[in-house]
Amino acid sequence: MEEVLYNILGAVVTFIVAFVVGMTYGGLTRKITARVQNRKGPPFYQNFIDAFKLASKKTAIHHGVMHLMGPAFLMVTSVMTLLIVPVLAGNNWFPNLNFHGDLIFLLYIMTFGPLGMALGAGQTGNPNSAIGVTRGLSQMVGFEIPWVMSLVALMIQYHTTSITGLMEVQAQSGTWLMLSSPFAFIAAVMAMFGMFRYSPFDIVGAPTELASGPVSENGGKFLFVMMSAGSVFTFAKLTLYVDLFMGGASNLVVLLIKTFLLYMIPVLYGVTSPRYRTEQAVRWFWGWPTFFGFLAIIQAVILK
Amino acid sequence: METYSIIFAIFLGGAVLTYFAGKLNSILQDILFLGSVLVPTYLFFSGVSFGSAMPFSLEGISLLWGIDHYSWLFALIVLGLGSLAAVYAIGYMKGKERKGYFYFNFILSVMSMLGIVVSQDLISFFIFWEIMTWSSYLMVIYNGKDIQRVGIKYFVFSAIGAYAMLMGIVIVHSITHTFFIEDMIQAYGHMSLQLQIWIPILFLIAFAVKAAMMPLHVWAPGAYSNAPMAYTSLFSGALSKMGVYGMVLILVTLVSRLPQGIWFREVLAWLGGITAAVGTLWAIKQDDAKKLLAYSSVAQLGYIITGVAIGTELGMLAGLFLAVMHALFKGTLFMAVGAIEKQTGTTNFTEITGLIRKMPWTFLASLMSIIALAGIPPLGGFVGKWMLYESLITSDHYLLVILIFFASTAGFLYCYKFLFGFFLGQEEKEWEHVKEAPATMVVPMILMSVFMFVLGTFPGIILKPINNGLMDLGFVDSYKHLWETSVIFNNWGDHVILQPILYSIIAIFLFFLILVVWKGYKGTRYVTTKDISTSGEVPKEDENLTFSVGFTQPFLRAVAPVMRRQIDKYYTEFAKGLEGLFEFMRRIYTGNAQTYALYVVVFVVIVLLFKDVLF
């Protein structure tokens, strides 16, 4: 019983850390974007202000049950992902749930939220929402291919399908997988562009085009929950990448440095790129990233 | 073994009686129909024991009916889904014409599928197979719509498959001189290599046709969407599983003993993967729910075939588990479409929108089955998908797993399209009158949703029978028991414990539900979907803003080069060529007496000239 309480407490702490870090990263992204565009930009805590404002905003209307539940779906996914990904190796305050974080399970639980959210967006009846959802799903089909290829390459090379297994491999050999399986890393990073939906892959939100897409009918508290879920999700995904390719992290500072560096790749790529069309984006993912995925698999088969 | 005779007698008698009862009283007909499906089901599960068989003989051929754990599993699918679909059909068929025809064929289909499962000899297997084919064919043409194309295509493909199987059967018979499956398995080891290769191929063609495998799947979309939905749930859920049943039987008992069997498996697995991908892409393109689900069925069967074809224990478990799940969720989905069709009169996404508040239970059932179909935890579909991927990865199918994953991810598009098209989007005045379907239609759907949920957390309930069945078939693998009641393993030792996942999902979900939704629900009120941000424009009452035409166009543009090649077209070209040839043949008979006389003379002369060669 104590253990369970301990775990729950740890989960709450993990969540708070993820929330704070994710929000800060968001703010930093805006700042960096502004600097790249020769602007001063908002302060790095701007996202917290926005979130707080959204939370304090009145939310008077809804369009039905699925609309109400959409944010909850998203939050569940974020938290589940966070709980399954080992945040800090061997640290009791950041437990993973009592089983191995299995990669395939993770891949699927990660789609749970966006689909639930999409249902919420669908019920609002806004055409922009539906367009955004289909774009998002199409893009997902695009980037999941290189992403899965890189994961499969790791799995077959090291004969394990769990994250902890891959972390153990790195701990034992002493080298990060991004060095020993460079192609897998490249493919995964390219897939990451799609995952974080920064420009040129921001076709889902597409502010001037789709009126922010799926979230267009969500204001106030809905948007607050989505924003927090997004932040947590961002952190969870970054942690997953760090665990898989950068040997995990033993303390929070190292984790922050690694995740931040990783995060900058899509952000910096994004601020200098215009937006793709949907089919262009999908095809982009089936081009070079998939090629690197193939290379990763070939390497894995050779080194198996 | 009286039970078998009684069961089949009830089926047959019930079918005929039900047909004629329609002339007397509609309600009596319904009761008879239900009785003639449910009573045999009860008798079967209470009265039939494993290992006992009923031998008898017909036309000098000894036949044998019996059941083992493997066939029991499929009997469970057939009778379970059959009973639920029968209950559903009562509601569905209310007020429709040709009720007797429908009931008759429904009962015959259930009977024939059970017959296939209990047949321990090839002849009764084939007879029931053909009864299944024509009874389902009669259902496909039930609507009388497009039958010269769709119906005949279905029957021709089925017939090609069935005749291939028949050829296999008689070849086996010419060697063993009995029709028992047991004897075929015994004798297989002593056959010549050529026969060892050809006999499985002949059988697999038949099963591949029924399981809608590429490139023999072209009948499926039309047939599934043309049959009445109450039957299609059975058609797609159980009838297509008969192909899987036979396939596993052949793969395990025959092919696994062949050194070259690995090629069979690879080819089948790849065909299954391609089927999944192609089916998914075409499902994405459809604007009609029936067609969408039909292609989706093709795709799902692709997964199942891949699972059973790779042939490791995990793969077999995955394939058969997915088969059970597919019966559940695709059955439910077709039922949901049937309910919507009954209530609104159409199944086109571009016409219907916003039914969620009108048909909440149907929506719930559809949502559950879609989640299961997409393979998202915590429902049962995930377990099957997980095992499939793990089995593919652990058995070194690296590229196949990518293909399957592609199909599965792209599947989200049509999953969402289905839910969005019917239930979400703008609520329209046109559909304001729509009510929830009657209880007889809703209850089976909800029941099946519950099963899906249970199987998602405790897959062991069904994995154990699957495992027993595989053992009964003589399936040998070095890894034993890769499952527990709520844990799934792969053979590298990685595992997922399902219970805590479910609990944590439910806990977190409830937490946020209460925190956000409930709090929000109290403070908020419902507004119609006309009240959306449309740049200030006020949508008119009859104006539908739902985005439903060309829903997945961007994605389809991305995959356009693949979609351009349709297998159906090649078949059509081939058929056209054949018809041309036949036309030429027909012209041999000129209708001219002189020509005929000439033929006679030429015949006699030629035969006389070549008499030394001929005689």
Added chain:
Amino acid sequence: MKELKENIIQRLKTNFADAVAGSEFSYNRVDVHVKKETIPSILFYLKEEMGYVHLSHISCVDWLEEGEFELVFIVWSPVDKVKVFVKTRLDRENPVLENIDMIWRQANTYEREFREMFGIQFTGLVAPDEFILEDWQGPPPFRRDFDTAEYAKKTFWNRPGREDAQDVRETISGRDGEEIPDFAKKYSR
């Protein structure tokens, strides 16, 4: 070119008795005055027989003093490279003309505009009532006897005492020669 123009006028005159040539404005323009009953037939003739396939414009002039509207149909031929101005006059009190949008589909838009802005009725015109003005209740606003300032004053009445906004004008005029503040200097180049 001159011969061509002569030829055009000649042809129109022979076919339409009421056609009167107008004064000459520029080298590629021909003006023709007709009665309003002739408009459909002359336009049709121009399009089908003489190759004036392009309807460039239709304009309306309010001759308030003469109590008439003048409608000008400008058609153009890509072969002749000549603009023909077909002009007609309508009674201002009861402006009715036959609909010609079966000759040129795009005439429909012009006709709707004239109907709304000038109150000219086209017999047989099939189009929604509203064109640009939603819920318009006043007189047709493009007629010269429509006093738009008065209408605006009446409909969008101003704040009492602020009708002329004199104080604002004074404040603004007082700003002349004011120094530019520092923060603004950086940007105001």
Added chain:
Amino acid sequence: MVNDKHSQKIVDFIQNWSRKHSIWVLAYGTGCGAIEIPPTMTSRYDAERLGVRGAATPRQADVLMITGYLTVKTLKRVIRVYEQMQDPKYVIGFGSCTINGGMYYDSYNTINVLDKYLPVDVYINGCMPRPEAVLSGFAQLQKRIAEGRADGATQYKENLEWYRANQKRIIPNWVMPEYNW
């Protein structure tokens, strides 16, 4: 605790502070003034440093900016957009046209005074106001929010009948849905 005046005050202060520093402007250009928004937002004037950023839909936005003249036809849409926005919400009247009609004072189809139809929290004068003026307008709005004086929405609710009467005076066919926030 909620009834406690002091804690309520603190909460109000924090809320106002966050609202002040996070102003999401609905991207809804009604007139020629819309062209002044891009320079305000982009590198030269960079309104984002004040927390001002664009929002795509009324549901997410805090501020409705009436950029320039407002025709009768547009007014209808603007009212609808305003009513779709969620509390707290503010209106900025932008340019002379919103104040007294500006150069369109005698036009038959543009309104003259915006605050008869919508509660305006801040007017920015000028024809057109330059981005500096826009920024100063935002600063003014922030000040009013911080002081808790930006209560246009409350006024609108309280005096709904008067506003409705004015609106209906120039939009005779009132087909809009009921007021919802």
Added chain:
Amino acid sequence: MVGTPVLFVAIPLLAAFLIPLLGMIWKELVRIVPGLVLMYLMVLSINLLNHVLVSGPIVEVIAGWAPPFGINLVFSAFSGFLVTLMIFLGLVVWLYSYRFKRNVGFEPAKKYFLLLMMLITGAVGIVLTGDIFNMFVFIEITGISGYGLTAFYTGRDSAEASFKYLMLGSIASTLLLLAIMILYSQLGTLNMAEIASKIHTVNPTYKVISLILFISALGIEAEIFPLNGWAPDAYAEAPGPVGAAFAGIVVKASVYAIIRYIFTIFDISGAYSFLIIIGMMTLIIAETAAIRQDKLKRMLAYSSIGQMGLVLVAFGFGTEEGVFAALFLMLNHAIIKSLLFLSGSYLVYNSKDKKIVEVNGMHKFLPITSFLFALGAFAIVGLPPFAGFWSKLSVLTAAADSHMLFVLALVLIVSVIELVYYLRVVNRIYFFKKGENVDPKKPTFNALLAMIVLGALILVIGFYPDVITGVIHKASADLMDKTKYINDVLSIKQ
């Protein structure tokens, strides 16, 4: 002993000649007498068949001359089975056309029944006789009545069809006579058993030429490709019951003759493979031709030709299994194809062109007829659990046991084609809208009864084939045993 085989020839022949005379007494007798005769013969044949199955064949000597000098009739298990089948079909056809007179008037009905009885006489005679020249005579009787029946509707097309039949029939007679001449010149006997016992002494060249002539001659009657040009026209233009009679009686008799020559009389082993070749050719070309037909009866005719091809293939295996399959197929084909002709002719009864499109939507007007047609269609393509399946299975099993996998595959492919064109018709009957100027005619009660009897037989054989397979097994064993036949016939003494 309740009767002798000679009655099978004598009674119908007598009845045929008496029919015009009886018609003078009472018009109704014209259509009652044939029925009575056939019923009597039916009882007789069943009795005899029972007897024969237990105690061996009956050899009847005519005019007191013992074989090999006199004409003899052999009622063995094989021939008895066929005779019973023919008589049964004759009975069904009679039942079906009992009310014929009411529609067509007295004179044509008189001719019809007369010719029908002659047809049965001839066919039964072909099967029973033990003398090749006698067989020639019976073939001529059959042929002449066949020409007459084909031209029954005295129209232009009927006459043309009849003329084609007549022309090819004359060629057949010529060839047959030639063949008989060759054999007689070599052996000096016409008795089948005698020839069979002496055939090994004949010069192979004469033997082969004689056989080829026999096959060519009989092949015309048995509808072997390319000798079957008359068949589609004749079937299409003759009345429905006549089509059934052709398919069930005439063709069966001709096939019997071919089989008798190949299996019993000649000892040429190559003949079996020749049977397979021509059988396959017939099967493939007839079925592919059938799919492109637009007239119902013509389609059925081609289908019938194809089935006979399959029968020849089954005989061609030369094994007892093959013979069993062929006989079973003949039985099923006789029943099912008769049913199809009988019900099909009502489906297009009043239409002008007898096109397939004119059966559209008939199930609403002729529910039972339509159902029976569908049943027949399902049965003839070999769908279980109907009768056709078992015979098709036996054919396939026989093929597999003879290791003729190529034949097996071809038969199955052709089955798919067959399936397609039958399904098209059934779909039309049940799911298409009725054409506007089609006026369906309700079948008469006895016609319906005849069809229902056939339909019931299909179901009975389908569900429980054992009722008939015992007899067929014995019949096939009988055919295979050549020496027994020779002994049985030649041992008869005065």
